Amino acid sequence: MKPSLTDTLCTRCGLCCDGSLFADVELASGGEASALEVMGLEIEDDDDDGGGLLVQPCGALKGTRCSIYPHRPDCCRTFKCRLLQEAERGMVEVERAKEKIAQALRRIERVKELVVQLGTGAERLPLKEHCLEALALSEAAAAGPAVKRKRAELQAAMTSVERLLQAAFLGG
Ligand code: SF4
Numbered sequence: 001m002k003p004s005l006t007d008t009l010c011t012r013c014g015l016c017c018d019g020s021l022f023a024d025v026e027l028a029s030g031g032e033a034s035a036l037e038v039m040g041l042e043i044e045d046d047d048d049d050g051g052g053l054l055v056q057p058c059g060a061l062k063g064t065r066c067s068i069y070p071h072r073p074d075c076c077r078t079f080k081c082r083l084l085q086e087a088e089r090g091m092v093e094v095e096r097a098k099e100k101i102a103q104a105l106r107r108i109e110r111v112k113e114l115v116v117q118l119g120t121g122a123e124r125l126p127l128k129e130h131c132l133e134a135l136a137l138s139e140a141a142a143a144g145p146a147v148k149r150k151r152a153e154l155q156a157a158m159t160s161v162e163r164l165l166q167a168a169f170l171g172g
């Protein structure tokens with residue numbers, strides 16, 4: 001049997017679970033939140049009195065795969081990024097979609113390297129937040145020229161990641 005596009009693309013990606021695309025996942029109900037908490041996942045209250053928010057990077061993500069796939073929340077079941085939708089409609093070839101994912105992962109890896117080089121710990125934070133924290137901490141440290149160059153490199157790398165994620169995965 002031919003593997004589904006979710007099998008082919010999502011299992012090599014994970015960007016909608018690892019904090020690259022989103023900072024959290026909106027849950028449908030308190031029951032859904034409780035079930036995930038029992039599985040050890042971090043849930044935050046949301047401002048709209050909804051079901052709560054599953055914090056990203058999601059603790060259920062192992063490598064690029066969801067380790068609770070049969071029990072994942074509704075929002076995860078229904079989400080399809082732009083790239084996956086376009087691949088399903090035949091608007092993007094599968095090989096081209098794989099390349100886009102690989103390109104995004106490479107650029108994100110570079111951002112993470114720079115964040116660590118600027119002295120920020122390898123905490124589990126959404127990518128953008130982690131990046132902003134690294135920039136704020138290195139600015140506060142009255143940085144010399146080498147750190148200033150590194151900060152500029154991180155800002156440029158993050159801008160390039162955001163453009164790619166917006167255009168290829170989020171749309172618009
Ligand atoms: S970002 Fe898209 S391709 Fe990647 S795992 Fe999520 S739905 Fe799949």
Ligand code: SF4
Binds near residue numbers: 016058061067072073
């Ligand atoms: S529960 Fe699974 S599909 Fe949902 S964000 Fe976490 S790893 Fe991704």
